[in-house]
Amino acid sequence: QKEVEQNSGPLSVPEGAIASLNCTYSDRGSQSFFWYRQYSGKSPELIMFIYSNGDKEDGRFTAQLNKASQYVSLLIRDSQPSDSATYLCALPESEVTFGTGTKLQVIP
């Protein structure tokens, strides 16, 4: 079974800092990854996907994929209190596999 692992946190960062969220995966053949954000009591929402090595930037978010080392990261620049949520990385194959999620707390 394809597995995804994340540190459950919580990860606390001060407002304005860079938050770095990491995810490792077991299947070397995995091609693409998604990052979802889930606010407490809400369903996950897609924030980014990445399927090639390197970085992908979207506003304050940067996803980084390193297939050789089998990890994918999400960087959030200029963190805001509204970024406080649980971040899930996921493999999009048919048996959608989610990490347990990392809880991020941005301290004002």
Added chain:
Amino acid sequence: GAVVSQHPSRVICKSGTSVKIECRSLDFQATTMFWYRQFPKQSLMLMATSNEGSKATYEQGVEKDKFLINHASLTLSTLTVTSAHPEDSSFYICSAGRQGALDSPLHFGNGTRLTVT
């Protein structure tokens, strides 16, 4: 706008009754939909994979006779919690994705908060 619609968003029922939750893909056909359950402060847990026109595939530990899944069309899957008990109280979420593309993400419904009294 939302591409997956889930209804109802919140339901309260008495112990022993059944509850049906609907999940619709709004602008695409979904041969596969997924049902999740999430207890407070816990991870999203996949319950079952709903396959259009065939039986659902349940994850280990999920009772198929208690959580009935019907995927009768390419845009609708339903989850029925039969003979609900207080321990079934949870947040149920469905998701669906467009098929055939590696960059096709899952879209989630807004979830259904079930409270069994």
